[in-house]
Amino acid sequence: MERCDGGALEEERFHAWLNLLQTHAVVNSRIEADLEAGSGLSLAEHEVLVRLDAAPDHRLRMNDLADLLLLSKSGVTRVVDRLEKRGLVGRRMCESDRRVVYAASTPAGGKALADAREILASAIQRSFSRHLSDADVAALRSSLRQLLEGNGAWLERRCSPSYADTDPVAPAT
Amino acid sequence: MERCDGGALEEERFHAWLNLLQTHAVVNSRIEADLEAGSGLSLAEHEVLVRLDAAPDHRLRMNDLADLLLLSKSGVTRVVDRLEKRGLVGRRMCESDRRVVYAASTPAGGKALADAREILASAIQRSFSRHLSDADVAALRSSLRQLLEGNGAWLERRCSPSYADTDPVAPAT
DNA sequence: CAAGATTGAGGATTCAATCTTT
DNA sequence: AAAGATTGAATCCTCAATCTTG
Numbered sequence: 001m002e003r004c005d006g007g008a009l010e011e012e013r014f015h016a017w018l019n020l021l022q023t024h025a026v027v028n029s030r031i032e033a034d035l036e037a038g039s040g041l042s043l044a045e046h047e048v049l050v051r052l053d054a055a056p057d058h059r060l061r062m063n064d065l066a067d068l069l070l071l072s073k074s075g076v077t078r079v080v081d082r083l084e085k086r087g088l089v090g091r092r093m094c095e096s097d098r099r100v101v102y103a104a105s106t107p108a109g110g111k112a113l114a115d116a117r118e119i120l121a122s123a124i125q126r127s128f129s130r131h132l133s134d135a136d137v138a139a140l141r142s143s144l145r146q147l148l149e150g151n152g153a154w155l156e157r158r159c160s161p162s163y164a165d166t167d168p169v170a171p172a173t
Numbered sequence: 174m175e176r177c178d179g180g181a182l183e184e185e186r187f188h189a190w191l192n193l194l195q196t197h198a199v200v201n202s203r204i205e206a207d208l209e210a211g212s213g214l215s216l217a218e219h220e221v222l223v224r225l226d227a228a229p230d231h232r233l234r235m236n237d238l239a240d241l242l243l244l245s246k247s248g249v250t251r252v253v254d255r256l257e258k259r260g261l262v263g264r265r266m267c268e269s270d271r272r273v274v275y276a277a278s279t280p281a282g283g284k285a286l287a288d289a290r291e292i293l294a295s296a297i298q299r300s301f302s303r304h305l306s307d308a309d310v311a312a313l314r315s316s317l318r319q320l321l322e323g324n325g326a327w328l329e330r331r332c333s334p335s336y337a338d339t340d341p342v343a344p345a346t
Numbered sequence: 347c348a349a350g351a352t353t354g355a356g357g358a359t360t361c362a363a364t365c366t367t368t
Numbered sequence: 369a370a371a372g373a374t375t376g377a378a379t380c381c382t383c384a385a386t387c388t389t390g
Binding site: 234235250254270274 | 372374375
């Protein structure tokens with residue numbers, strides 16, 4: 001607690017939190033703008049394509065997609081609606097349990113993702129990576145990971161989509 | 174470019190960015206939920222009150238408020254609308270230039286802010302500060318600040334509202 | 347009844363257009 | 369015409385209610 005110095009430490013942390021807010025707002029909006037301008041995909045749409053691409057058979061149940069995306073279930077329904085209208089994903093029924101719907105990546109979706117990859121990589125480079133040293137990145141990830149763990153939000157599969165070839169654990173369904 | 178190792182470094186940074194996204198989403202939603210439950214204020218509304226409270230005469234032009242808040246001008250108009258309906262801020266005309274409108278904190282707004290302070294402090298403590306060491310906080314702030322500077326978004330006054338007593342520069346109008 | 351998914355309603359935000367004042 | 373502020377339309381998101389299937 002703040003018993004040591006009457007609030008200065010608390011201040012320091014309050015500002016650190018403000019910085020996190022600001023940084024996210026600035027970096028994210030720039031990256032999303034670059035991605036959208038270059039590929040026509042929002043970050044949310046892009047992440048759907050990433051997750052589907054990473055999944056076995058390039059498909060996922062809507063529910064599982066919602067867990068991965070940190071988005072409400074209805075939010076996922078809507079993102080998938082938009083992508084489906086554009087032909088980038090499709091819906092497929094499950095034979096064994098007719099309640100579930102699979103979202104599946106289409107060839108066009110795979111191509112859109114491939115096209116977006118370079119664009120996103122250079123956007124991240126421009127607005128994020130370029131400004132940090134290797135040590136910064138390592139320390140940042142460590143702190144961010146502590147925060148995720150501390151808030152009960154650390155799921156390995158959430159944080160390591162197939163963008164990484166390094167896949168230490170099997171993608172458990 | 175990624176000429177060093179064929180992509181592993183790039184991967185590392187891509188994941189660091191994903192972690193930033195996730196951490197912001199998780200930490201922020203928890204803190205905002207706590208604040209909203211305890212004080213009825215959203216983070217955006219709270220920040221308006223903070224900025225007005227920090228300003229000379231407890232008032233700011235709508236335009237300046239928009240700069241500070243990292244929100245569009247119309248967004249500010251709407252937040253102020255909501256707060257005005259609840260009596261927490263008021264609008265005042267400027268005599269010398271009748272185009273400008275001041276948003277001014279009311280006594281009720283000051284009280285709401287005072288009430289919210291403890292709630293927000295403990296929310297930040299619970300979902301953020303508690304999980305980081307002093308060294309973590311220092312390193313995190315350093316990295317985040319580099320990112321802000323690198324993206325041309327570092328404005329001292331933006332990142333140090335009057336929550337801090339330390340006010341090195343005069344709040345230029 | 348519980349689980350998976352969708353739909354409807356409502357909130358918050360942004361862009362472009364508008365209005366007023368300089 | 370330019371600056372300050374607001375408004376309208378559109379988008380995206382969430383919550384609660386609903387529908388279907390197990």
